[in-house]
Amino acid sequence: MSTVLHDTPRTSTNQSSFGHARALVCRACGAEQPLGPFYACLECFGPLEVGYDFPVVTRAQIERGPKNIWRYRALLPVRDDIASIPNTEPGFTRLIKADNLARELGIKTLWVKDDSGNPTHSFKDRVVAVALAAARELGLEVLACPSTGNLANAVAAAAARAGIKSVVFIPDNLERPKILTTAVYGGTLVAVRGNYDDVNKLASEIAGEQEGWAFVNVNVRPYYAEGSKTLGFEVAEQLGWRLPGQVVIPVASGSQLTKVDKGLTELGRLGLVDQTPYKIFGAQANGCSPVATAFRSGHDVVQPVKPDTIAKSLAIGNPADGFQVVKVVKETGGTGAKVTDDEILDAINLLANTEGIFTEPAGGTTLAVARALVQRGVIKPNESVVVCITGNGYKTAEVMRDRVDQPVTIGRKLSDFERIVGPQAVSA
Ligand SMILES: Cc1ncc(COP(=O)(O)O)c(C=O)c1O
Numbered sequence: 001m002s003t004v005l006h007d008t009p010r011t012s013t014n015q016s017s018f019g020h021a022r023a024l025v026c027r028a029c030g031a032e033q034p035l036g037p038f039y040a041c042l043e044c045f046g047p048l049e050v051g052y053d054f055p056v057v058t059r060a061q062i063e064r065g066p067k068n069i070w071r072y073r074a075l076l077p078v079r080d081d082i083a084s085i086p087n088t089e090p091g092f093t094r095l096i097k098a099d100n101l102a103r104e105l106g107i108k109t110l111w112v113k114d115d116s117g118n119p120t121h122s123f124k125d126r127v128v129a130v131a132l133a134a135a136r137e138l139g140l141e142v143l144a145c146p147s148t149g150n151l152a153n154a155v156a157a158a159a160a161r162a163g164i165k166s167v168v169f170i171p172d173n174l175e176r177p178k179i180l181t182t183a184v185y186g187g188t189l190v191a192v193r194g195n196y197d198d199v200n201k202l203a204s205e206i207a208g209e210q211e212g213w214a215f216v217n218v219n220v221r222p223y224y225a226e227g228s229k230t231l232g233f234e235v236a237e238q239l240g241w242r243l244p245g246q247v248v249i250p251v252a253s254g255s256q257l258t259k260v261d262k263g264l265t266e267l268g269r270l271g272l273v274d275q276t277p278y279k280i281f282g283a284q285a286n287g288c289s290p291v292a293t294a295f296r297s298g299h300d301v302v303q304p305v306k307p308d309t310i311a312k313s314l315a316i317g318n319p320a321d322g323f324q325v326v327k328v329v330k331e332t333g334g335t336g337a338k339v340t341d342d343e344i345l346d347a348i349n350l351l352a353n354t355e356g357i358f359t360e361p362a363g364g365t366t367l368a369v370a371r372a373l374v375q376r377g378v379i380k381p382n383e384s385v386v387v388c389i390t391g392n393g394y395k396t397a398e399v400m401r402d403r404v405d406q407p408v409t410i411g412r413k414l415s416d417f418e419r420i421v422g423p424q425a426v427s428a
């Protein structure tokens with residue numbers, strides 16, 4: 001397969017290739033460096049993120065855009081004609097008013113942001129789409145990642161659509177369907193004997209060696225992370241250009257949570273919404289809760305853990321953005337919380353039974369944490385709540401095996417059916 005993205009790979013970058021992005025800015029010391037395949041500050045090794053010189057952006061401009069994340073292109077590090085370049089075109093997933101679930105939880109107004117509707121059925125399509133755009137501009141010819149599963153799907157699919165190679169590294173104990181649903185896109189899939197943190201370490205070493213590769217969540221992480229802002233943009237737009245009051249978001253590396261916050265802040269600064277206060281709550285599983293544990297103990301320092309939970313997509317024991325999650329969540333007045341695997345499975349059932357949405361354990365974690373925080377009086381039942389359901393249950397259906405009824409088996413005659421339900425039920 002051809003891996004050529006540009007006639008001549010670019011060594012220096014053209015600013016307009018990255019839209020209104022100005023530079024990479026260090027989150028720790030504020031130093032700036034040019035846009036490029038970098039993720040650590042040259043001054044202090046702090047994490048880099050994209051800084052912009054935003055133009056005037058109006059709601060009408062955005063509303064005229066395509067029904068995918070590129071409607072927000074003026075707020076992303078992408079070129080203006082990005083919508084015409086093949087990518088997976090994720091986003092604009094539904095935000096549903098979940099009245100049945102709200103009643104169950106004792107909340108007045110509850111919204112579910114159902115990101116399982118993305119092309120490979122998780123929010124990861126958003127971040128990969130922006131990372132792919134950056135890879136193209138930087139002349140990087142292979143799309144790669146270490147993954148807890150959903151990112152593997154998204155990278156392999158996006159590379160296929162872009163006509164480039166993908167190399168995906170996963171822990172060897174990943175759920176079988178997530179392996180199959182990555183392999184089907186035809187890239188190279190490498191299962192590493194170890195957990196995600198081992199895979200991530202190996203990937204970082206390889207990223208240092210393979211100059212032409214875009215490891216979406218390593219050397220192009222600043223661009224990749226910007227994709228998560230679109231989840232926040234959409235929620236605000238779908239609420240009628242209002243910021244949500246309370247938002248519950250799952251945490252693995254912590255990138256998504258911190259960038260949803262960045263997105264909501266930018267909307268306020270640009271005058272696209274009123275700058276009303278919002279609280280963000282971070283959700284983790286007991287078996288991998290470095291961030292939630294830091295909250296409980298009142299520390300800013302996130303101590304790495306060895307994950308052991310059914311929420312495998314959240315099983316990152318040493319989260320890259322853990323410190324930033326603690327900071328952001330505290331600043332908004334929210335908190336981090338954790339739940340047991342049993343509570344996660346209960347929540348998956350509850351969401352399916354009340355709203356017809358089948359989520360994976362990451363979504364179960366988020367809903368279970370929302371439920372626990374309502375019970376503890378931390379989430380206010382009279383202020384609106386948005387629960388971010390970031391992945392689909394069909395990839396991890398096995399976890400529900402002991403939680404569902406087996407079908408009733410009957411013979412082929414109408415009388416066989418009547419015997420189990422009664423003749424009146426049939427004619428009714
Ligand atoms: C479904 C799902 N939700 C949430 C997350 C957490 O994302 P982040 O690593 O940005 O915290 C992941 C990470 O893999 C995921 O797969």
Ligand SMILES: [Zn+2]
Pocket residue numbers: 026027028029030031041042043044045046
């Ligand atoms: Zn720095």
